[in-house]
Amino acid sequence: MALPKKPAAAEPLEWIALPHELYEATCAELLTFSHKTVNSNAPAGGIRLAPAQALRLPYVSARTLLGAGEVPALDYPANAGKTATAVKQLNQLREGIATAPADESERILAMLARATARGVQIGTGKVSLRARQLLLPRQGGYVSATPMTAGGVSQTIRARVREHNDRVKETKDESLQRIPVAVFGLGGSNPQNVGSLVRDMQRPLVFFAPTENRDLRAVLALHFQGVRIRLPRPLLRSFRDWCADCRRRNGGRIPTTMDTRDEEIAHIRAIARAVLAQGDAARERLLAQRDVLPAGGTPLISAEADPLARGLVDPDLRDGDWPRAFAARLAALIADYRFSDGREEFQFEQADIFQLQAMIEEVAR
Template sequence: MARTKKPAAAEPLEWVDLPHELYAATCAELVTLSVKTVNSNAPACGIRLAIEQALRLPYVSARTLLGAGEVPALDYPANKGRVATAVKQMNQLREGVAAAPADEAEGILAMLAQATARGVRIGTDKVSLRARQVLLPRQGGYVSATPMTAGGVSQKIRTRVREHNERVKEVQDGSLRRIPVAVFGLGGSNLQNVGSLARDMQRPLVFFAPTEDRELKAVLALHFQGVRIRLPRPLLRSFRDWCTDCRRRHGGQIPTNMDTRDEEVAHMRAIAHAVLAQGETARERLLAQRDVLPAGGTPLISAEADPLARGLVDPDLRDGDWPRAFAARLAALIADYRFGDGHEEFQFEQADIFQLQAMIEEVAR
């Protein structure tokens, strides 16, 4: 049986001897945020954050990384002479992969830690014409801000994304989703003129706008607002035709005898039952989608919704006054209804509306 070949050992990285003064000058100007990745032709400009500028907030940025105890990698604000090489070798020392002599490595790391323990501003005394400016509203006026990028944040994100996507390949059970990245042409053909971390900024995360889920939108609207009463037009048209016929046959008035009242009650019962059925349909819809509602649908209807709308959907929320309130609302809606079809509209006086209300209330109780 053939033996599996062992992977070849990684060759040690070449170490270039550089003057101590170059490391000292480079350390002094390392920055967290640089303007070069916004415009590579802009003069050197950058800011190194101090530990006291850390923030503890639930999103990723240079300051929140500091707040979480993680220091973003630093970069040079401009490449001049052999600065890029010096930064490259300091990063190798931090990662433990440099082939530097032990005493030299120890000295450079100590110098780096001492120099970067405090914040610094490079080239911020004026804003270059090549830099961008954003006007942010503040207290009735505006504040001009110049965007700068933190390559160290991009490096952290890229590392985590790589680890996650590798994990996706290993799991392969559909429980994890691969995070997509794009290709961002940053820095041109000579990346080191932009910064040592520019390569980590060339793979930004890609996010796609969520598509509208109309069913979810409707369910959430029901939860927060309750159901809106929709008058059943065919039943109202039938009731109007009945009213018109009664007035035509009885000198412009609707009789108050028992037969006429029973017929009117039948119309009101049909309309009231149709509206109450709307609430029951909404309740069933909410119960079927309870898992997408806030707090698992407890309560089924938001406490901020109109009490009448809440009771229409959930009978358990109807107190002793709800039937009367429902009847008053529905009677008023019927009286104000306009068909707009060129035919006669409802002609109710206030006493008539009170009678409609009494009929509806009887159904709702």
């Protein structure tokens, strides 16, 4: 059986000797953000960030890469003459893969370090008609901003994505997911007019909108808002029919006999217990899915939720005034309930509502 052929060794990169004046002029104009990334026909120009503009924040951008100690690759404002070659070889020197003589490498790298130790703005005196503008509200007015792409950030992201996707392919780890990228035709027929990093900008990440998880949404709503009281319609209809029957048999009013009183209390207790059971069910649901709640479900229900709703879900959050507040809320909801079925509605006066409240409070304590 024939042995597989060894892959051919990569040939060393060819180093092209260029005038140091060209390197010096090129280094002075290297940019983090270039106008050409917005429109390849825009006038040359852009911005180079200074080290002092670094930020330490938990997201990826040119400034946060600086804050993490990583300098994004820089680009030229426009491709003219040997500029593209000079920038290509500067990047090879930065990456340690250039084949330049040692003394020349040191000289050019020192020149690059001096030039890029400070920020610069080129061609920013006026906004080109070919540039896009966004008006952002600020202090009662607006500020105009032109979004530009940092090719160095695209290069860093593309390198990380390649490393990740190669690891997924090699390890076949099912817990890892391949990151998809798209093909973005930036730069037209001659992409190099945009910049030396245009190839990296042509491979943007692809994201798909998350599908709605209704169960998760409901659990989070319970956590942040608490449970909303839902009156048990069958029990209310039974109570309504009992009230109407009592009035028909007693000249339009509900008698105050002991038997009638016990029957009314039984109806109200059933309604109150059904509502309290809604809180118990909500609590069990939150406990069962505690792992998806903020801070692991501690507290189980947000401190920003309505105190009454919090107490309904978690009995430990009920203070001494909670039963009375719950009774007042539930009594008002019962009195205002409308069946809209063409039959008689509740006909409670304020004294009747107070009596309902007292019955409910006894159940809630």
